């Protein structure tokens with residue numbers, strides 16, 4: 374919407390977790406705005422599907438599977454696979470995430486680590502791998518990280534994710550200053566609830582979506598295309614003077630409610646635990 378096929382035509386953008394949800398929506402949006410797009414992730418089939426959707430619409434895309442953001446060697450190897458196919462990557466979107474709803478007293482050290490290693494360590498490994506390449510090449514790259522409004526408010530029941538997303542936001546602001554020397558811009562988007570399969574399966578208790586919608590001042594969830602448009606703007610030269618910023622896209626939710634999942638504290642804790650167990654599928 375509003376962008377043309379030359380908005381991103383100088384860009385080759387790599388999106389982690391590009392096989393579904395918001396990652397796929399951004400990949401399709403960037404391709405429509407003229408970018409070459411690389412979608413990376415662990416599983417091949419969803420990535421292949423994203424690439425097919427883009428190429429069938431006349432765009433250029435490639436994928437690399439087995440791209441585990443937690444593993445710096447896999448990230449390095451995956452970026453090389455992509456650059457062999459598409460040429461130098463010029464922009465990165467840290468979109469891959471993991472999350473679950475849990476009472477914090479029920480989370481093991483490994484559970485905390487599972488989320489932080491995907492979200493925080495993964496975003497660092499990807500940013501560092503591409504940043505080093507860009508600095509060596511003299512390329513003014515751009516990084517966009519998907520965080521959430523509870524990166525600054527914190528949120529009950531998603532403590533590992535809140536810690537990790539706060540870290541990603543701190544990385545964004547820190548490097549916006551440190552790497553401005555190289556012309557590299559880093560920004561973040563903080564989405565409220567967007568109904569994507571991965572996130573809603575983990576984060577929306579059954580039957581609670583109407584309550585969640587009612588708590589949003591604009592009274593609806595976000596549409597993936599709306600987020601893709603914002604991402605296109607931030608990755609484009611239209612945002613050449615924007616760096617170290619986080620743009621919220623949540624229908625006014627956090628201003629009205631603060632912590633995303635804090636509302637669950639009004640229910641008896643045993644009921645909350647029973648619902649979280651059901652979501653987990655135990």
Ligand code: HXC
Nearest residue numbers: 470471472473475481483484487521565566571572575653
């Ligand atoms: C407590 C849990 C748990 C739960 C897993 N664990 N689920 N603990 N409550 N619901 C614990 C396990 O017991 C284990 O610890 C550890 O976490 C690792 O679990 P695994 O299943 O072995 O890990 P893995 O296969 O790596 O799975 C990672 C995952 C999974 C994050 C747990 O959910 C995943 O792959 N998710 C990817 C998709 C996703 O989550 N997308 C949503 C992102 S949305 P022990 O000690 O038992 O070994 C998002 C948006 C937020 O982030 C913003 C909203 C507004």
